Amino acid sequence: MNSNRMVVAQRGVIPPPKHYADSAWFKYILSCCAATTAEMVTYPLDLAKTRLQIQGEKGLNGSSQRSPYRGLASTGVGIIREEGMLRLWQGVTPAVYRHLIYSGTRMVLYEKVRDRLFTTRADGTRPVWQAIVGGILVGGIAQFLASPADLIKVQMQMEGKRRLEGHAPRIHSAGEAFIKIYNAGGLRGLWKGCMPNVYRSAFVNLGDLTTYDSVKRYFVNTWALSDDYWTHALSSACSGLVSAVMGCPADVVKARIMNQPTDSKSRGLLYRNSLDCLLKTVHNEGFWALYKGFIPCWLRMGPWSLTFWLTYEQIRNLSGTSAF
Template sequence: MEASQTGIQTQTQTQTRFRIKILLTSLSAMVAETSTFPIDLTKTRIQLHGESQPLSSSSSSSSTRSTNAFRVASEIVREQGVLGLYKGLSPAIIRHLFYTPIRIVGYENLRNFVSSDGSLSLSSKALVGGISGVIAQVVASPADLVKVRMQADGRIVSRGLQPRYKGPFDALKKIVAMEGFGGLWKGVFPNVQRAFLVNMGELACYDHAKRFVISNQISDDNIYAHTLASIMSGLSATALSCPADVVKTRMMNQAGGKGGNVMYKNSYDCLVKTVKIEGLTALWKGFFPTWARLGPWQFVFWVSYEKFRQIAGLSSF
């Protein structure tokens, strides 16, 4: 009888810790996303820069002009005001309410399932991280699609045209009406590819780097160790994922009606056309703002998440 009650208490405590982890990851992700969203918007605009579009000659010449992160951000502020830097924030927050808890908590559970003490090789952690990211991205892909479309709408507004969508729910409604329910998962394949690479680099590298720093007595399990680990994971995640991120952004931005023509048939076609028209380096368009966002994002997220876990009485990640 006592053993049965003990088992029930243990199960209840496990479920409670699981729910707390989900809450803390969501909260930490919202803080990190809000802090770094202007950089993400700038990165998206740069990745779409140079893409062939049926514009007027003046717009066309403008689209071929060289660009950089500072110029793009300055144009956004000049044309739309400071709030223009947060265009698409609401779907980004909604996305992270699904994406981040699934990948973070999923990674931790899978890691502990495979090895109770978490002492896996870097390659094993990379695989676990990639799988967690794929599952999370499939669930969150519709919100990611809406975010990209709303971020890209700023370019339309800058040309004096009406934006395609009034808000995230209007975007969802119009996408389903024009492109079908499956249209919400447009670009899901390059999205999943990117998620696998990002989480393979981010989660595995953060986990491994933090344990390396602590085990080699470079630092205790504190903000210094978390900062070092987040910087290292941000660089590896950016280098691995940037090409897939460019393809994902372009695939998700193209809106086509049922039976209508689209610029890219699939992610491979987008990859080939991008390289053919703009060169191989185009696959790393937005590398600096991507890294500049991933670094601060991970710093804010991991420091917040580790601190929240400590306050909640949970062990370190």
């Protein structure tokens, strides 16, 4: 019983539950609203993270085209100074489109899998291994469906930097990027970088969904904390940190695969596949290059997770939907 129903119950009147409040389509809409809010708030951090991850790549001719390695704050200030304030949200449109597919799918699927297949112990907790499998599975499926939007987002994020370096613009809008990618490689081209994207999402969901769900239930059932704002905030802080640690290496590979130039058959000119990108990155730049951009990655995933889960839990409560 959520808080608003408890207040009414104390007055002696319990309203009938709304017939749509716990339906899959309604939860899908709520998760999309929460994800859009989190994306708009934290998107500049994602842009800075992507710029940092691309730095230091080896070009086709073997020369390193390096930009000065700048931290999160100086990268953000540099973007504002060189490209303008609004460029901090460059690529946000496909990012929102992505979450309309990705977040809605992963949240609804995970809840369905959890409620129907997970084992519930007497104390209300569930086996962590089941949560891990569930998080990896739904994260991979959701990201596969949303991969074209992610591809467009990454390419738009790098446009400002390309123009400053004197290159001709590749794209001017999300629609133009979609058409250009499709014309160059067909449907297959829209899923360029799909596998590192799916791997990344599987690990991120292992950190996000699995950690949040498991930690929250541990706090509520073992520590007897209330299922309220502070419990949500503490659980989301844990999930943001674990997500960053698990997802950063795959995120670096994903960004480089998606940003690389391609031939007429939509084949990468720098990396053959995800494994090739991983090995070349480690060989040319060292292991810790896989954690390049980790701080902005963490600083982005932490606030994103906090904003998303607080928003999601609150609008579920206000809508009469049961707690996650």
